Amino acid sequence: MPTNTQILFQSKLADCAKKISAELETLLNEKTLEREIARPAKLTSAMRHGALNGGKRIRPFLVMETASLFGIKADDALRTATALECVHCYSLIHDDLPAMDDDDLRRGQPTVHKKWNEATAILAGDSLLTLAFDILADPKTHKDANIRSELVLQLARASGVGGMAGGQMFDLEAEATTLDEEAIKILQAMKTGALLRYACEAGAILGGANMQQRAALVKFGQLIGQAFQLADDILDVTSTQSEMGKKVAKDQGAGKGTLVALYGLDKAQHIADDLTAQAISTLEPFGDKADILKATAEFVVGRKS
Secondary structure (H helix, E strand, O other): OOHHHHHHHHHHHHHHHHHHHHHHHHHHHHOOOOOOOOOOOHHHHHHHHHOOOOOOOOOHHHHHHHHHHOOOOHHHHHHHHHHHHHHHHHHHHOOOOOOOOOEEEEOOOOOHHHOHHHHHHHHHHHHHHHHHHHHHHHOOOOOOOOHHHHHHHHHHHHHHOOOHHHHHHHHHEEEEHOOOOHHHHHHHHHHHHHHHHHHHHHHHHHOOOHHHHHHHHHHHHHHHHHHHHHHHHHHHHHOOOHHHHOOOHHHHOOOOOOOOHHHHHHHHHHHHHHHHHHHHHOOHHHHHHHHHHHHHHHHHHHHOO
16 A cells, blocks of 8 residues: 555656656757757657657656755756756667667657667757757756856766766676676666766755755765666566566676676665665655655665566
């Protein structure tokens, strides 16, 4: 029987997903912005396909919920949350490409390169990535230029060579070698964890958090990033294609470096549960205000897709 907090979490997560989709609809329906010349219809259609095909929207939800700890309304965190989701969607489009994970399905729909072609998918991903920084740099996102600058800086570092993109490189290299636990943790902290960490830090930046509060939320983001990737690796072994909306059992076949491959399912699940407990403990300074974030951590490990 779900608790009241779990019911509220599910309601807020669904509401966030609707808000993000609506904001993306607006951003991707605009004909041109200042100093833009034209928007190719094929490219915007591909961007829309990659960004508006569902998804739980966990990353933008974390932005909104961490910002809410400091009294920031969801609508005032919406553009920052949407910018982060643009980066996430770009990463999925590129991750699905034949040169990367080579997937035909994403959320039960044809991947962008299957619906159009590889060149269009590359450009759609590139355009979503750059759109993210367009959104953050715009004064509509926050009136304080210093806040906008910090949001841009941290997202660039989370998504680039020392973050998600670098983690993807490590992941590709892992197909030709055997990684130890430390190397796997570094890979996963970059490929998956960096954007989840940013989501929590962005809320702290928007909320004007002090150093201790910001550090606690960064730590929370790091821990649930690890737990999220572990849950993904477990689902790759235990779930079905219909449940996941994409191919499963890919990691083992590709020789990917995962903690599931290193330690087996039981130990991997134990580690994921321990990470969740640690993540929840980092939120104690925020008291009851962090109950939804605690429920988010539990959802991350308990999800079925």
